[in-house]
Amino acid sequence: MEQRFKEGERILIVLNTGENFEGDYVKGTDTRIEIDNFLHYESGNKFDTKWTFYKREICSVLRITGKKNDDTSNEKVATKTVNNNILIPRAEYERLLKMTDDYIVIKTDDKTYYDSIEKLSNFESLGVVASNCEKGRGGRIKMLVLSTWKQVFIFSFHNFRTKRFPVELADILQSHYIKKVVFNGGTLVDCLLHAYNIHMNNIYDIQISHLLLMKNSTGECREELPTIGDCLTEYFNFSSTFITAALEILKDTWEIVPVEIDKLKKISKVATYLILLKDHQMSLMMKDYDQAVEAYNNLFSKSTNYHSLEMASNQKCTKQIDDLIPCALLKPNSLKSVKYA
Structure with a gap:
């Protein structure tokens, strides 16, 4: 040692x-x-x-x-x-460790609530975690967590003045412009639709993307569906138990108030790593494209000034440019070239 x-x-x-x-x-x-x-x-x-x-x-x-x-x-x-x-x-x-502890808890629809809504509405991607969705269509969400790349917001619905799902949060979830990053989001989507008549749009599911990357690399999906912890281990070599205890909190009923700090930290931890995982997966899926862009830019930066100006004025796709474009992107199984790691 x-x-x-x-x-x-x-x-x-x-x-x-x-x-x-x-x-x-x-x-x-x-x-x-x-x-x-x-x-x-x-x-x-x-x-x-x-x-x-x-x-x-x-x-x-x-x-x-x-x-x-x-x-x-x-x-x-x-x-x-x-x-x-x-x-x-x-x-x-x-x-990320600090972000997990620096969460903001919103306990009612007050000024903090509306200030948080304004901030969240201006992000391109938001991680989404909700409690009680595992119960299916009969579940009622008590805790909704939205995470940006730098902040976690925990909405505790226990003391909200309205018993209905907050309309401002519903607008965010239904927005076509804000990408909602989830993990195994089927139960959440189902609960929102049937319990609250909210149709969540523009969804990025880390679990599905993980399976897609895996199948395009190995030809098949593993029998056991991955967890968030599995993905953190697979992509970043985190400890296999790094997030295990935190994931167990999603099965909690969240009936007791005030909510214990330990529970808040755990559900914050689950949400903290969603954007990180999404960005990493996107970089894997966009690998061929990124390489093509870099190679195209190198045509200019590594050429003579005369040749660079000549290419800039020529609006034709030359063979030199054609050779840079990977064929894999044109096929249905376009991720074959992505090596799952």
Whole structure:
């Protein structure tokens, strides 16, 4: 263990119990690891002390990219199998953890509610999580969570003055211009339609996109449907239990008020990573297109000034340009070239 990490590196220790502890690496031996300034994910508690974990209780250890005092926050790791790193820059990883705790709770339709609606209405994409939808058409949503790329908004309907679904939130969900990012959104769509007569439009479902990427790479879908945690592990090498405890909160009835802070943190955590996953999947699906655009721009930037001006004035699709356009994009199974990772 002591040979894998350097002092000050930020690491994530996953225990056999499924608990996650993030901290600064201090030292280690073949039998134990010591960390400092650590965070316990499941409780959200932070400790400014040292703690020792023994090999017999550790399931896995992951490196969060970059040392504590190094300017490496924008580095990306090429592979997870060799370095066993979490595959997003450390600054972004820490921002998302902070975002989970900095949620805004709206308990009634007051000024905070209308200010939040105005902000949410100006985002291109919103993550959407709702409680009680697992009960089907008879369910009544008690908690609706909308997330942007930088903020989580939790709407608790327990004390709203109207018992009807808030019309302003319904407008956002029905908007054709705001993309609603969900995970396994079938029950949510069904509940909104039959319980509230709300038809949610412009939906991006991370689970369906995951299956699409998988099938176009391997030729088939795995038997077990993926969870949000599976996707975070698959794309970014997060701990397999990183979000397990948080997902369990979706089965809660949410009848007891005031809502416990632990529950709010968990449902906020589920919503926090939706936009991140959507953006990553879109980059995979747009891989051929992005490469074609980059190659086309390189035709100009790497040519002589005379040749660049000549291409700019020529409005014809030359063979040189034709060769840049991938055939895969023209076929029904256009994602064949995307390698699922």
